[in-house]
Structures are given as structure tokens and as C-alpha cells.
Amino acid sequence: MAYRVTVGRQTHVFADLKQVMAKATPLRSGDMLAGLAAASMEECMAAKIALADLPLRIFLSEALVPYEQDEVTRLILDTHDAAAFAPIAALTVGEFRDWLCSEAATTEVLAGIAPGVTPEMAAAVSKLMRNQDLILVARKCRVVTRFRNTLGLPGTMAVRLQPNHPTDDAAGILASIVDGLLYGCGDAVIGINPASDSPAAIGDLLRLLDELIRRFDIPTQSCVLTHVTSAIALIGQGAPVDLVFQSVAGTQKANDSFGVSLALLREGMEAGRSLKRGTVGDNVMYFETGQGSALSAGAHHGVDQQTLEARAYAVARAYDPLLVNTVVGFIGPEYLYDGKQIIRAGLEDHFCGKLMGVPMGCDICYTNHAEADQDDMDTLLTLLGTAGVNFVMGVPGADDVMLNYQSTSFHDQLYIREVLDLKRAPEFEAWLRRMEITDAAGKLSTGRGRQALLAAVQGRAA
Known part of the structure; x- marks a missing residue:
């Protein structure tokens, strides 16, 4: 499924969810080496806009690494805790970011949803966050x-x-x-x-x-x-x-x-x-x-x-x-x-x-x-x-x-x-x-x- 985002007069087309995720990532040499990085800051921002509007649920139905070929994908999807996911199931990636930074996301609440958060969801929301957001939310998460x-x-x-x-x-x-x-x-x-x-x-x-x-x-x-x-x-x-x-x-x-x-x-x-x-x-x-x-x-x-x-x-x-x-x-x-x-x-x-x-x-x-x-x-x-x-x-x-x-x-x-x-x-x-x-x-x-x-x-x- 292709994703289209218009920024100013430019329409950016992303071939699939993998490309949206890659182009939305802050620039790093490894993604450049792999040919996955955004070609410009504008393309990166367009990918972030597309990513922010996607429902979290999409990561449960659209595997980035094929389920049939990869036991890590099977582990992620087969062990997903639907009950833990339920409180955030209706959110988009952008709404998830806002909720994580809010006072509603307490240490106890975050511990409760952790088994329902897939790595793709965590990675997606991190791509929308500034450094201060990453610090603020991680500080509320406690794992003993x-x-x-x-x-x-x-x-x-x-x-x-x-x-x-x-x-x-x-x-x-x-x-x-x-x-x-x-x-x-x-x-x-x-x-x-x-x-x-x-x-x-x-x-x-x-x-x-x-x-x-x-x-x-x-x-x-x-x-x-x-x-x-x-x-x-x-x-x-x-x-x-x-x-x-x-x-x-x-x-x-x-x-x-x-x-x-x-x-x-x-x-x-x-x-x-x-x-x-x-x-x-x-x-x-x-x-x-x-x-x-x-x-x-x-x-x-x-x-x-x-x-x-x-x-x-x-x-x-x-x-x-x-x-x-x-x-x-x-x-x-x-x-x-x-x-x-x-x-x-x-x-x-x-x-x-x-x-x-x-x-x-x-x-x-x-x-x-x-x-x-x-x-x-x-x-x-x-x-x-x-x-x-x-x-x-x-x-x-x-x-x-x-x-x-x-x-x-x-x-x-x-x-x-x-x-x-x-x-x-x-x-x-x-x-x-x-x-x-x-x-x-x-x-x-x-x-x-x-x-x-x-x-x-x-x-x-x-």
C-alpha cells in the first residue's frame, strides 16, 4: 500500500510502511549506507506526517519482515498481549506520542501497556519524538x-x-x-x-x-x-x-x-x-x-x-x-x-x-x-x-x-x-x-x- 503526503507544492509518495518508517527516521549513516534514508529534510518531514496519521493497529496486520520467513516476527505477533494493548488500541502513532508525554501515562499505566507494545509501535512513535520526549517518557518507565x-x-x-x-x-x-x-x-x-x-x-x-x-x-x-x-x-x-x-x-x-x-x-x-x-x-x-x-x-x-x-x-x-x-x-x-x-x-x-x-x-x-x-x-x-x-x-x-x-x-x-x-x-x-x-x-x-x-x-x- 502506497502512502502520499503533500508538503507545500511537493507530493511525496512512499511505496509501503517500511519506506514510511525508514524515511521518517532521523538521519544516520547506516540507513544511508542501506539506501533507505530520506533524501531531504522535507521528505523526512513528509514521512513523519504520514506516520503520525497511521493507526497503531497497522503494525499488527502489516509485518515489516515477513511472518512466514522470520521467527522474530512470529514471536512478536504470536505473543502480543491484546488486553494490555486495549487502552491504546484506538490511537494513531501521533496520538500515542501525545498520550505518552501526558500526565495520564503514569509509571503504573506504562507498565500495564508494555506487553501490548510491539517493537514496531515503539520505533514508530520514537521517530516523532524530540530528545526531550524520549527522556521524559523513558524516565516514567521502570523495569525492576x-x-x-x-x-x-x-x-x-x-x-x-x-x-x-x-x-x-x-x-x-x-x-x-x-x-x-x-x-x-x-x-x-x-x-x-x-x-x-x-x-x-x-x-x-x-x-x-x-x-x-x-x-x-x-x-x-x-x-x-x-x-x-x-x-x-x-x-x-x-x-x-x-x-x-x-x-x-x-x-x-x-x-x-x-x-x-x-x-x-x-x-x-x-x-x-x-x-x-x-x-x-x-x-x-x-x-x-x-x-x-x-x-x-x-x-x-x-x-x-x-x-x-x-x-x-x-x-x-x-x-x-x-x-x-x-x-x-x-x-x-x-x-x-x-x-x-x-x-x-x-x-x-x-x-x-x-x-x-x-x-x-x-x-x-x-x-x-x-x-x-x-x-x-x-x-x-x-x-x-x-x-x-x-x-x-x-x-x-x-x-x-x-x-x-x-x-x-x-x-x-x-x-x-x-x-x-x-x-x-x-x-x-x-x-x-x-x-x-x-x-x-x-x-x-x-x-x-x-x-x-x-x-x-x-x-x-x-
């Missing part, structure tokens, strides 16, 4: 998850402590972990991207993390970010796996390129839960995503990258994850060219995930060949902190020496906590006080915990 602590509570922001090492050296990793803990990081997860995919090496890292967490009774969870099949195998061998990790995307073909299917993710979740390692909950999955992944795999079906990113959140949502984060600038400037595009994408991703009921965090990052710098990351961190992001990354010096990209540092989370008065997960906050790493106000201290943790590093180095 639990494993060994409680994440996503109002007034909190967690940090993934990311102690990567280019050779998986245990002493180097442990030094980075202790450094992060002494800055109050690690409540989201202590998560290592391994340099090696050797099961033996990954098993050693899992035991290193488990030993440290048990030794100091730290109310957090660990993860070695290996493929889900490796995690399943290691669980079968008795390895101490807390969280099961996997990168996911928004189409079946893109997930095929990652070597995963929906059935395999279900198997991973069940394997993780079988260990019963959580103390306050059983959210055992950790997913990472990023705009451009489907396009880079040649699996985008002519759909814009932001809409496909939102579809990845539908995949994640199906497995009750503890953590989901968009690694927003990691794929490179071919997909998000500069700081402005990265900032917009981070806000879109966080908004769409939260609107769908997903516990969204963000790796606020860029590659060294992108037109971006740490000032851009400061801006996005400040905006996402205001928007209520569940967690961000803590990387030594903000420079990941194994993955070779720039993220946010242990120091950066101190800044945003001070500015916005953001606390850590309550169980982790209490542990920091017990260890005298922080004082009663949550400020860094120099108590006994510092000496004990430093002794652990020295013992490993020796």
Missing part, C-alpha cells in the same frame, strides 16, 4: 529485575564492571575488578569479554569471579560474555555460571549469523535457572544489542536499523532478562557516524526498550574512527541518567584495551551520581558501607574494605 541484588529501582543506577584484558591475565583482570569495586562499581554485573573462546580459559575466568564474590560475600552477579552454547556446555560441566549471555538482533537471519535461535535462547535460560544461583530472583539472561547489526549481516530486509534494533528488544523480552544493553556506538561510523547520531540512537534505544518493559542499560561508547569524543559520551551519560537508565559501563580509564573502543569509566559514574543523586542497587550499597568502601552518604571512603581487596590482588600477583 533481580538475581543477587535488585536493579532498576527509582533513584538508582547500576554499573557493569568491565575488567577486560587482552590476554585474559587473571592478575590484570583482578586488579581492574578491585579498582572498580573501590569506586563503587559492579552492582549490575562483573562482566568479562574474554579474549579467548577456549572453554578451559572461560571456565578459569568464571571460577576467578566466583571465588572473589564468595570470598567477600559481594551481592552481585558475574558473567563471562561467551556464546550461549558455551555457557550451556559449561553449566553441564558444573562451572559457576551466574548469567547466560548472548548478543541478539531483530531478525531471524541476523540471529542466524550470531549462531542463535529462539529455541537455543530458551535452552540457555533454562540451563541458567537450573543452577539456582540467584538469591533474590531468577533473572539469569544478559543480552547485548546495537543498531546496525542486522545490516552488517545483510539481514535487514529493507527495514531501517532503528526499527530492527527495537525488534531485538522483543527477543530479549521473551526471556525475562536481568540486563539488556545497547552497545550504542560500538559497530562504528558506518552505522552511527558522529556524536550527534550516537546520542540520538542511545536515547531512542533506551526509550524503546523501557516502553516495551525491558531492563535497558547502555554502553555509552564509540570507536576510535568515529567522529565522536568523550564530551559526546558525557552528554549521553547525563541524558540517560536523567532518563532513568538501569545501568551503564565502568571501564578502567574509559578505554577498553581488549575490545579497542572508548566507553565510560569508573570516575564517570561518580559524576552522574553526584549530579543526579543516583544510588546503587540497595544490597550492593549496603555491602559497600559494611566494607567501609563508602560512608553512610554513599561517598567513597578509605576504610578496611580497601585494604582487604587490595590484599586479594597482591595475593594473586604473588
